[in-house]
Amino acid sequence: xxxxxxxxxxxxxxxxxxxxxxxxxxxxxxxxxxxxxxxxxxxxxxxxxxxxxxxxxxxxxxxxxxxxxxxxxxxxxxxxxxxxxxxxxxxxxxxxxxxxxxxxxxxxxxx
Amino acid sequence: xxxxxxxxxxxxxxxxxxxxxxxxxxxxxxxxxxxxxxxxxxxxxxxxxxxxxxxxxxxxxxxxxxxxxxxxxxxxxxxxxxxxxxxxxxxxxxxxxxxxxxxxxxxxxxxxx
Numbered sequence: 001x002x003x004x005x006x007x008x009x010x011x012x013x014x015x016x017x018x019x020x021x022x023x024x025x026x027x028x029x030x031x032x033x034x035x036x037x038x039x040x041x042x043x044x045x046x047x048x049x050x051x052x053x054x055x056x057x058x059x060x061x062x063x064x065x066x067x068x069x070x071x072x073x074x075x076x077x078x079x080x081x082x083x084x085x086x087x088x089x090x091x092x093x094x095x096x097x098x099x100x101x102x103x104x105x106x107x108x109x110x111x
Numbered sequence: 112x113x114x115x116x117x118x119x120x121x122x123x124x125x126x127x128x129x130x131x132x133x134x135x136x137x138x139x140x141x142x143x144x145x146x147x148x149x150x151x152x153x154x155x156x157x158x159x160x161x162x163x164x165x166x167x168x169x170x171x172x173x174x175x176x177x178x179x180x181x182x183x184x185x186x187x188x189x190x191x192x193x194x195x196x197x198x199x200x201x202x203x204x205x206x207x208x209x210x211x212x213x214x215x216x217x218x219x220x221x222x223x224x
Contacts, residue, residue: 033212042115042201042215043154088153092209097167099144099209101153 006089006102014110019076021105023089024069032065032072033090033099043088046074081111114138117202117216125224126192132219134185134202142208143185145177146201148218154201160185161208192223 006023013019025032031050035043047063049056049072056063062075076083088104115136124130134143142161146154159167160179168177174196176188185202199220203213 031210035213035215040199040218040220042117042217043203043213045212045214048212097159097208098156098169099213100156104153 006087006105008105009103010106010108012108012110013079015079015081017079017109019079019083019107019109021074021087021089021107023072023074023102025072025089025091025102026070027091027093029067029091031092032063034061034063034072034074035088035090035101037086037088037104039085046087076107079107079109081109083107084109115202115204115214115216117200117219119219120217121220121222123222123224124189124192126194128192129188129190131189132187132200132202132221134187134216135183136204136214137183138204138206138214139182140204140206140214141182142205143179144203144205144213145185145187146203148199148201158187189221192221194223197222 031048033048034046037043047056047058049063049065060077065072086104086106089102090099093100118133144159145157147157148154156169157171158177163179174191178186199218201215201218203215205211205213
């Protein structure tokens with residue numbers, strides 16, 4: 001079953017611009033996680049935000065969480081060509097025993 | 112480089128072959144996972160091991176058989192696979208189930224001919 005839905009499915013921007021990706025989910029959660037995947041590689045954890053947090057920062061990344069709307073966003077500021085990757089949100093299901101990934105957003109940053 | 116090591120990186124096998132995928136982590140994580148990922152799709156959970164015991168099997172066909180010999184190693188034994196099983200197989204580990212981040216290996220690209 002798919003818990004998270006992401007939009008847009010694909011995003012193409014110029015280097016230096018900001019990129020925003022959104023994630024919506026269906027059930028109550030205790031945390032939401034964002035991951036990046038470069039082509040053909042494993043996933044890399046970016047940020048974990050807990051249900052009692054509204055915003056979290058890590059370098060050029062900013063994640064927000066709105067539990068009333070069951071949605072989260074990932075903002076990448078001052079994008080670089082190296083940010084080109086797929087980005088997934090992921091939420092625990094069934095009392096935290098399963099981590100389910102959204103469909104993902106493919107980000108392309110043009111230099 | 113990742114802290115979770117998967118071997119082999121690539122594997123081509125026939126439908127009658129038996130092969131194994133291996134995963135190793137030395138971070139002291141107590142939970143380990145197998146995910147399957149098809150092209151342009153998100154990873155799908157297959158198995159979860161917690162403290163070396165199988166805790167979740169997502170109704171995976173018996174031609175996939177997981178094994179956790181110790182807290183650092185996770186294997187996935189493959190037998191009589193089908194071409195539709197071709198995918199990227201990802202191993203991951205975490206300190207505290209899904210309350211902590213997952214650390215992924217770079218995966219094994221499996222092709223079944």
